[in-house]
Amino acid sequence: MDAVIDGGAAPAGAAEHAHTTAWIASVLRNRIAAGELAPGAKLSEQSLSSALGVSRNTLRQAFTTLAEESIVRRIPNRGVFVASPGAEDVREIYRVRRTIEPAAVLWGHITPEKLDAMEAVVLRAQAARDAGSVAEMADANQAFHKEVVDLTGSETLRTLMDRVLAEMRLVFHAMSAAPDFHSHYVDRNVLLVRRLRAGENEKAAAELREYLDAAEAELLEHLASLAASS
Incomplete structure (x- = not known):
């Protein structure tokens, strides 16, 4: 089941691209730290880009940041999921x-x-x-x-x-x-x-x-x- 998230207001004027990417990563990271997104939850590009008011491309870059931090995992042909640490x-x-x-x-x-x-x-x-x-x-x-x-x-x-x-x-x-x-x-x-x-x-x-x-x-x-x- 896809995770649904209320990201709050987007940065004023959509902000600079790099700042927006960092903001999205921060929002998702904080939700995970707060226990609102559980291991294995699928992060839907469609619902998240709509909720956060950003493009899918920008969202994908935020996913890349979180993947490098081992907080999310990309599974080919399936999508992006909250990680389950080993x-x-x-x-x-x-x-x-x-x-x-x-x-x-x-x-x-x-x-x-x-x-x-x-x-x-x-x-x-x-x-x-x-x-x-x-x-x-x-x-x-x-x-x-x-x-x-x-x-x-x-x-x-x-x-x-x-x-x-x-x-x-x-x-x-x-x-x-x-x-x-x-x-x-x-x-x-x-x-x-x-x-x-x-x-x-x-x-x-x-x-x-x-x-x-x-x-x-x-x-x-x-x-x-x-x-x-x-």
Whole structure:
């Protein structure tokens, strides 16, 4: 079934071609990161070009950008589909995350306001866990790690993290059969904020790296189990 998307208003005056392509890619990437487009969903050129107010040629160029980011896959004679990440995709995601996130908490510009923002996300995650809402825990997890990278103050790293979060959301779909996956990382996020408030940046960075190692191992084990049972 084709995915349907409301892209919002097109850029004023249709904007420059390159800018429009980047905007389309950003809209689709953000929808995927928000969980609105699931792995395997077909992206219809006709409906998307109409909804976004752009030509099919421009849309195809945006698809090319997302394909290079491993967020969508082109299948000859069938179309463009939201990707379903595999084990090697997970390894690459965590290579990137282990490089960026511990560095962000170690050397980032950490202010009381930024810590308050991180704590607000943690409270959302705790409430979602108490309510048994896996989807809301996943949303909060995405938001928390976005806040971590925001500590760097780097727009380049924020853009890179948007790509990573879109891929992570697709990986999380594979964990729908393991509803407790997110729950045991909530307390780790609580501890991370506590470490940063105490000025224990080195401990926070080391524990975050261990956290990412554990999450990667759990995801790979689950994917291997799914592959063995299919």
